[in-house]
Amino acid sequence: MNNFTFYSPTEFVFGKATEAQTGTLVKKYHGTKAMIVYGGGSVVRSGLLDKVKQSLTAAGIDYVELAGIQPNPTDPKVYEGIELGRKEHVDFMLPVGGGSVIDTAKAIAIGIPYEGDFWDFFIGKSVPQTGLPIGVVLTIPAAGSEGSGNAVITKLDGLRKLGIRTPEILRPVFAVMNPELTYTLSAWQTASGITDMMAHIMERYFSNTQGVEIADRMCEGVMKAIVNEAPRVMSEPDNYDARANIMWAGTVAHNGTCGVGCEEDWASHGLEHEISAIYDVTHGAGLAVIFPAWLTYAAKHNVGKVAQYAVRVWDVPESDDLQAVAMEGIARFKAFLHSIGMPVTLRELGIENPDIDLLVRKFHEDKGKVAGNYVHLDSQASREIYELAR
Template sequence: MNNFVFYSPTEFVFGKDTEMQVGALAGKYGARKVMIVYGGGSVLRSGLLDRVKQSLQKAGIRYCEMGGVQPNPVDTKVYEGIEICRREQADLLLPVGGGSVIDTAKAIAAGVPYEGDFWDFFIGKAKVTEALKVAVVLTIPAAGSEGSGNSVITKVDTLQKLSLRVPELLRPVFSIMNPELTYTLPPFQTACGIADMMVHIMERYFTNTQDVEISDCLCEGTLTAIIKEAYRIKQNPGDYGARANIMWCGTIAHNGTCGVGCEEDWASHFLEHEVSAIYNVTHGAGLSVIVPAWMTFMAGHNPKKIARFANRVFGVPESEDLEEMALAGVSRLKHFFRFIGLPVNFKELGIENPDIDRLADSLHRNKGEFVGNYVKLTKQDSKEIYRLAL
């Protein structure tokens, strides 16, 4: 096990009707004026946005707002939000929604006190040294942004989709999580969220670090719980217990708990970021295509942990042929993804002829000569994985 620092100060307020506590919690964390960030559609139709505003008003906290955040959040909305936040002198960002809204709010929070271009943080030109506070009302269990210090933004001009990780400053101070808010999610969106949280765990699980049994078991247990609850939701979308477990799994998957002491990989996410940046597909659906291809590649290059995953998560019998075990696990993972309504190849994703050279060139231009850690991928390796996803 490697040395590690684990810092996770978020206060999670979980359960039915918890969105009514947003005003009191914002006051607890010293907010004088809140900037609400949201997408549109469901938070308006469901009345959630109105309930959040009423709670803030009741607590005597002023607010401003910015709507219209889209999936695969973009830099133009961040610039707009920074301008509004500065003008209104807001001191706490309150995203109401899923990962795209939360990631946008985090980028705004980092950008407001910075004199330069917030994109400097994403390209490594500058480091975040201060940020406004962020709090969350979660409606989509998927990205785990409600418990992480991470943000992913796409730059429109260059189609660069890059991530930022600043756990000490960008973790939300509190996150409100009401599983009932997820009842009306379309089945495809629920499935994409399930894929995203599963891969967040896999990025930590597929490691060469030795003596991380507790992290391995946490990963395996959480993955099996996600699969079990996904079947329950498929049968009954209004099952509160299943929705609650899935929502909490999404948080555990990405708040760092599952990866302590491990060298993490993240190649699958980086491979997928190029796909969703260029072709604007849903991130979770892109992952359900890329991850089985990545695992298939790894079965022939470093099968040990893939084989353990196959055995511990999907019940593949142990065998001396680790590659065979690994490939059987990939087959069962693809079957599960298809069962919950996700694609497992580019054609099913709606991309008939992906430009593999462009994808690989962009990936390695953004991330360098080698990508990932489980096996460090060259550009030729990345092209092979994209081909395996055809």
Template sequence: MLNFEYHTPTKVVFGKDTESKAGSLIKEQGCRKVLVHYGSGSVIRSGLLDRVYASLDAEGIPYASLGGVVPNPRLTKVREGIALCQREGVDFILAVGGGSVIDSSKAIGYGVANEGDVWDFYARKRTASACLPIGAILTIAAAGSEMSNSSVITNEDGLKKRGYKSEYCRCRFAILNPELTYTLPDYQTQSGCVDVLMHTMERYFNQSTNMEMTDGISETLLRTVMKNSLILKKDPQNYDARAEVMWASSLSHNGLTGCGTDGGDWASHQLEHELGGMFDVAHGAGLAAIWGTWARYVCKDRLDRFAKFAENVLLIPHSEDLEQMALLGIQAMEDYFRSIGMPTSLHKLGIAPSEEQILELADKCSFGNTRTIGKVRELNREHIADIYRLARGI
């Protein structure tokens, strides 16, 4: 078991009608002016944005607004947000949306609170020393950005999707009302569930000794999300199922499921980031499409973990043959992905990268052959290209 730090200062306000508390929660932060940041028109059409404005008005909090954030959020929009905040004297950002909007808000927050070009942080040229305070009203359970220390932005110049982590960007509060996710299309709901699962699975598959508390929490989280995603497939307005998945999304990525470990193996996320940057696929769907291939490629280096995962999450019967257990577990996970309508190959994801594109993806993912990814098995540019090729499928 390794030493660890765990710090989740985000105040969670969970349940029905909690968006009405936005104004009072921001008031507690003592800010001058808020940027209300959102994505598509759905938050306008649903009336959510009007309720948020009413809550701010009730507390006498002035605000500016910026919509139009897209999935795989773009650097151009971040720069637009930074300029707007500087012009308007904004000192608090309220993100109303999912991971893309919250991540974009974090990037804007870095851009306003630090000198120089915000992309430097994502390009690993510099580290940030501050971030504007951020609050979130979540509209999809997926990225876990509402409690995490990370954000991911896509730079249109070269279609590079890059993440940056620091403690400065943790949300001051997160308003989690499961009802706000009732109207999501099923594909978005299920893609979100995969993302939630993967934030715990990436931590679970590591190359260190582990902590029983962490493993137990991780396994219960995975089983709970799988069970409830199947309920939502048939009954998308099931409050309890929406709530289980939403709470899991926050716990999956706030650090709890990595305590005492080496932080895990984030190869699937890194492989998917390049797909998302080049093809603009839904993040969770991209993860489902790549995971099984990655898992079969690396599982021999950590058969004990894959067998434990198979037994405790997929309920594969215990056997002495760890490799067989591992492979049955991977297969069961892929069966589950298919049962919720998620792809298990690039073909089923709807993309067919050429050999040239695969080499480009592998080159980008390895930062031009200057880094390896993964911990269960360390993967270089050639391994990465192998996995993309094997994941193509039919």
């Protein structure tokens, strides 16, 4: 096991009607004027936004609003939020929604006190030193951004989709999580979220670090729980316990607990980011296409952990033929993805003629000549994975 520092101060307020506590929580964490960040649509129609506003008013918290955040969030809304926050002297960020909304709020939180361009943080030109505190009212379990120090934004100029990881600055101070708020999610949103959280765990699980039994068993246990709960939540969307288990799984998948002591991979996310940046597809659905292709490549070059994954997560019988075990596990993973309505090829995702050359070029421009840790990906390897994903 590698040395590690694990810092996770988020207060999770989980359960029915917890959104009523939002104002009290903002006040607890010294907010006096919040920026409510949201997409629109469902949070307005459901009445959730009004409930949040009423809670803030009851606690004596002023607020301004930034609406219209889209999936695969882009930099114009971040710049708009930074300008609004400075003008209104906002001292607290309050995203109400899923990962795209939360990530936008995080970028605004570090952009407001920074004298330069917030994009400096995403290209590695600067490192955030401070940021506004962030509290979350979660409506879509998927990205895990409610408990992580990560954020991903796409810059429209050049379609660069990049992320940062600054847990000491960007972890939310609280996350309000009411599973009832997820009852109205579409089957597509639910399945995409399930895939996203599975991928977050696998990025940590596929590691060459030895002596990480705790991390391995945590990853395997959470993945099996997701696989068991997924059919129930898809067939019974208003089943509270199923929704609650999936919601908490999304947080555990990405708050760092599953990866402590491990060298993580994250190449698959990088490969997918190029797809969603260029073709504007749902991130979870893109991962459903990329991860089986990456696993197939990994099984050829470093079969051990892929075979272990097949046995422990997908109940493939053990055998001396590790390659066969690994490939059966990948087949069962793909069958699971299909069972919840996810695509497993670019064609199924609606991309008939992907520009493989462009995807490969942009991936290595963003991630360097060699990416990944479990298996190292040069341009030939990344091209093979994109081809496998066709």
